[in-house]
Amino acid sequence: QKAEWKKLKDQPSQTADGKHFTIAANIGTPDDMKGVLENGAEAVGLYRTEFLYMDSSDFPTEDAQFEAYKAVIEGMKGKQVIIRTCDIGGDKHLDYWDLPEEMNPFLGLRAIRLSMHNKDIFKTQLRALLRASAYGKLGIMFPMIGTLTELRKAKAILAEVRAELEAKNVKIGEDLQVGMMIEVPAAAILADQFAKEVDFFSIGTNDLIQYTMAADRGNDGVSYLYQPYNPSVLRLIKNTIDGAHQNGIWCGMCGEAAGDSVMFPILLSMGLDEYSMSATSILRIRSLMKKISLEDVKELANEACYVSETFEDNAKLVAETLKKLN
Ligand code: PEP
Ligand code: MG
Numbered sequence: 001q002k003a004e005w006k007k008l009k010d011q012p013s014q015t016a017d018g019k020h021f022t023i024a025a026n027i028g029t030p031d032d033m034k035g036v037l038e039n040g041a042e043a044v045g046l047y048r049t050e051f052l053y054m055d056s057s058d059f060p061t062e063d064a065q066f067e068a069y070k071a072v073i074e075g076m077k078g079k080q081v082i083i084r085t086c087d088i089g090g091d092k093h094l095d096y097w098d099l100p101e102e103m104n105p106f107l108g109l110r111a112i113r114l115s116m117h118n119k120d121i122f123k124t125q126l127r128a129l130l131r132a133s134a135y136g137k138l139g140i141m142f143p144m145i146g147t148l149t150e151l152r153k154a155k156a157i158l159a160e161v162r163a164e165l166e167a168k169n170v171k172i173g174e175d176l177q178v179g180m181m182i183e184v185p186a187a188a189i190l191a192d193q194f195a196k197e198v199d200f201f202s203i204g205t206n207d208l209i210q211y212t213m214a215a216d217r218g219n220d221g222v223s224y225l226y227q228p229y230n231p232s233v234l235r236l237i238k239n240t241i242d243g244a245h246q247n248g249i250w251c252g253m254c255g256e257a258a259g260d261s262v263m264f265p266i267l268l269s270m271g272l273d274e275y276s277m278s279a280t281s282i283l284r285i286r287s288l289m290k291k292i293s294l295e296d297v298k299e300l301a302n303e304a305c306y307v308s309e310t311f312e313d314n315a316k317l318v319a320e321t322l323k324k325l326n
Contacts, residue, residue, distance in 0.1 A: 005283035009040035013286050017293035021268070023286055024082075024276035026254055029055070030071040035279035037075070040286075044081040045202060045276020046141075046254035047072055049125070050088050058096050059121060065128035073136035082139040082202065082254075082276075083132075084181065085125055087111045091218065106210065111144035112154055119157065126161040133173030140176070141202060146184040151197060183207035183255070188236035191243030201244050202276065205255025209233055228257040229314035234266065235305045241270045252276055262318045264288055269300035291325055 013023040024045030025036040029052070036044060052060050052068055060068075073081050088094055089110025102108035115122040129140050142154045155178065165172065182188050183204030191201070205228055210217040212233050215225035227233075237253075244251035252274030257263045259277030264285060267275065275285060300321055308314045 005287050008283050008286045011286070013042060013289055015268070015289055015293055016291060017295065019294055021272070021289065022274040023282050024252070024274055025279045025282060026276050027072070030068050032279070033072060033075045039279040039282040041279060041282055043079050043274065044072060044076060045252055045274055047081060047083040048087065049084060050086050050092055053086055053088060053094055054092065062124050062128045065125060066131050069129055069132035070135050073132055073138055076136060078136055080137045080139060082141050082179065083129060084141045084143050085112065085115055085122070087143040089114050112142045112150060113144065116153055116157070122157060123161050126158055127165065130162055130165055130172050131170060133176045134171040136173070137175040138173055139179055139200060141179045141181060143181045144184060145180045146186045148193060148197065151180060151194065155197070182240045185212050185236060188240045191240040192246060195243045195247035195249050198249065200249055201240060201251045203237055203240055203251065203253040203255060205253060205257035208236065208255065212236060227311040228260060228263055229311040231305055231308050231314065238270050238301060238305050241272055245271065250274065259285055261288055262315055265292060265297050265318050265321055266300055266304050266314070268292060268294070269297040296325060297321065
């Protein structure tokens with residue numbers, strides 16, 4: 001099986017009926033690029049920049065950030081790289097950033113909330129990103145956006161940094177896109193409105209499931225609730241993809257569910273455009289994609305969202321659908 005997968009490394013990600021969907025990789029540092037290239041990723045769908053902050057004994061400088069972002073962008077040779085702004089807070093901490101103790105860190109001042117609360121630190125990162133954008137095809141992505149006001153504020157700060165750089169004649173990439181994670185249920189519900197103000201979405205199921213089910217993503221005691229195939233979660237995912245497509249933008253997924261073999265046929269049925277996963281999952285999913293035609297999964301999205309009642313129903317539904325393929 002592994003040998004069969006290896007042959008797919010340089011092949012495009014296509015369904016049995018020849019439709020292309022992008023399979024991308026998630027990375028934490030520029031060192032992960034080796035695995036990305038070895039497994040034939042068609043893009044980097046999520047670069048988690050908080051690791052740059054976590055692997056450092058003080059805030060990384062603008063130049064250190066610029067070099068890291070540029071290395072990844074150049075490494076992809078013109079293929080798109082989505083870099084997410086810092087997602088500190090929740091379960092991720094920095095020794096050198098003295099933040100108040102919180103009762104509920106996952107519901108607290110994390111990710112974009114923290115960035116906008118510390119505008120200088122945020123602006124330094126955005127400067128590094130915009131400078132690096134000149135070296136390839138960059139997408140800047142904001143994590144944990146919950147309201148349009150929050151998105152507009154983040155975009156306004158980006159515009160401010162951009163204007164400052166342009167005043168100094170710093171070159172900025174022409175292909176630059178600006179997008180947001182959909183990982184807060186509030187954003188998934190209003191996806192049609194958010195889609196009018198960004199170039200792309202990437203669904204973060206790790207958090208979206210946690211917040212939809214009110215079940216800690218790392219707590220084994222509630223793992224029976226933390227299930228990606230729950231019809232409630234799937235409806236939010238479908239609403240996000242539909243909201244994106246109705247407004248002419250693309251929608252990806254960078255949570256763990258994007259590389260899940262049971263989830264994959266459902267997402268394909270919903271028309272998800274980009275699947276971003278750990279590099280070691282890419283060839284497995286590409287191989288699965290090759291076996292499925294869109295006709296095979298035509299009814300799957302609606303059944304999974306509106307007929308199934310439990311996540312177990314959906315696991316069975318997908319198993320039956322896949323069995324019929326051969
Ligand atoms: C997610 O929430 O699905 C996601 C990709 O972000 P992280 O796992 O870094 O929170
Ligand atoms: Mg997340």
